[in-house]
Amino acid sequence: MNLSIGNWINSFRPANGPPPQTLGAFMRWCLSGAWPAMWLAAGFSALAGAMEAGTALILGRVIDATVTLGPEGFFSVTNVGLIAASLGFFLIARPVLFGLSAATNSIIVQPNVNPLVLSRLHRWTLGQTVTFFDDDFAGRIAQKQMQCARAVTDVASEVINVVAFALASLVGSVLLLVAIDWRVAIGFFVWLVLYFALINWYLPRVRIRSAERAGKRAMVSGQVVDTITNIKTVKLFAHADHEDRAALGAMQSFRESSLKFGYLSAAFRFALMSLAGLLPVLLLGGTIILWQADQATSGDIVAAGAIAIRIAQMTGWVSFTLMAIYSNIGEIEDGMRTLTPRTRVENASDATDLEVPQGEIALKGLGFAYGRDKGGIEQIDLTIGAGEKLGIVGASGAGKSTLVSLLLRLYDPEEGAIEIDGVDMRQVTQESLRRSIGMVTQETAMFNRSAMDNIRYGKPDATEDEVIAAATKAEAHTFIKDLQDHKGRTGYDAHLGERGVKLSGGQRQRIALARAIIKDAPILVLDEATSALDSEVEASIQDALSRVMQGKTVLAIAHRLSTLTEMDRIIVMDQGRIAEVGSHDALLAQKGLYARYWDRQSGGFITTQAAE
Secondary structure, three states: OOOOHHHOOOOOOOOOOOOOOOHHHHHHHHHOOOHHHHHHHHHHHHHHHHHHHHHHHHHHHHHHHHHHHHHHHOOOHHHHHHHHHHHHHHHHHHHHHHHHHHHHHHHHHHHHHHHHHHHHHHHHHHOEOHHHHHOOOHHHHHHHHHHHHHHHHHHHHHHHHHHHHHHHHHHHHHHHHHHHOHHHHHHHHHHHHHHHHHHHHHHHHHHHHHHHHHHHHHHHHHHHHHHHHOHHHHHHOOOHHHHHHHHHHHHHHHHHHHHHHHHHHHHHHHHHHHHHHHHHHHHHHHHHHHHHOOOOOHHHHHHHHHHHHHHHHHHHHHHHHHHHHHHHHHHHHHHHHHHOOOOEOOOOOOOEOOOOOOOOEEEEEEEEOOOOOOOOEEEEEEEEOOOOEEEEEEOOOOOHHHHHHHHOOOOOOOEEEEEEOOEEHHHEOHHHHHHOEEEEOOOOOOOOOEHHHHHHOOOOOOOHHHHHHHHHHOOOHHHHHOOEOOOOOEHHHOEOOHHHOOOOHHHHHHHHHHHHHHHOOOEEEEEOOOOOOOHHHHHHHHHHHHHHHOOOEEEEEOOOHHHHOOOOEEEEEEOOEEEEEEOHHHHHHHOOHHHHHHHHOEOOEOOHHHHO
């Protein structure tokens, strides 16, 4: 067991349940598991803050002893106790407590709270539906995660480091001033009322303007990332100026929100400094008046002066920190609104892992329209036998991709159900369901990692030989050997660039095929799996595909109908329903929709008129 104090908080402990959508509950969700260490750090910070009043008290006692005992008597035996107490306080107690306060906050709290919160937000975000990501900028979502984690960490750290310290200092100061004279304490109390009234007026406004500024900042990130992600399209359409204007527009909005925040911040600081200047006048003036009436000592004047100056100095520090805390709270609320909505597909509480002994898929009264009245699919009844190879045809918008998305449980059906080997897929874990389905899509997804890692994504524990064998079957091995990235890495170690931009469409699709081959799932979905391949390369991997499909239940979507002629059955979808079912030859003989598609193909693709 690692007993280092840096490990007192489990930085990657999972959260309990979903993130709440109210600020206080959300903060508790973010920080659950870190509270004991945070209370310890706050305790040390409060003790260090109490030392401020102790410093003024000892200074006052030293001055009184100096005045009373004179130059010869101060270092006499009768004053040993005060000298020892002063030395112990300044040389031992004060440094130790300040050191412990700094250590608990900077070693235990800050390095661990940020990854704790970020990991929880990231896990939650990964569980959102694809619609959540489709409706927002990728850069903005990432920015919100980072922003929210940093802001929660800053709030926790500053509350410990400043608020606990300041409150203890104030309590100690009040007690000391009461010991000097209750009338001086009354003056301090009046000042505190004015101080908290000022805080109460400004900080809510700081919070609102900070949230606005955070939102505008995230929009800048989203706009810039969106442009960079699609930089080839920007250049191909010669729209650099257009993108520049869009980015400058977002930046201008951010600048304006920053200026509004800056004006408020400047006014707040001016008001604080004016109020801080009043405190020494109240405390020192009041104590001197009492001293003139022989109701206070010289040491009391020093103690009151030390307290006044320290709190006046601390006023700016604490107030600016409170402004930062409220600013961070605004950012937390902004991130909370973006990240916590429950657009999710959840596992059932009693979900089990899916076992696929056969691979039969049954679609029963299936309907899904993305929450709308029209679109998607409706009333789909279909059984795909174990090991059957089913082709799916239809014009754009016919419902093909919706059907596959439901099979992968990217969405839950609005009507009906999908069963795999007699088990409703809502009763199994999503992870086990998707492990049982291999997929190759038209829009192949590549990570900016090595070719080896991209193929191994289908089977993380695959050996190097298995990866090379899968790449060879997918006709990818030859071009992978010749890869070289900008850092000089070659072959399977070469990185493919963001979204695989360094590869051609056909190369990306062959790596995606290799990934599906190595996954070796019992159910295989091919969504335009060879659409990016030229005819020669497609022909060369058809045999490999045929071998991969053996013994698997296959769903193959294609516009190039020639790729489906060997399917056991073909379904033709039209406006969200199954219009025709049969083999290639049988469908041609029906002279229906499929036959019209076949006749009207140009270069092997369904034309848009074919759906009319």
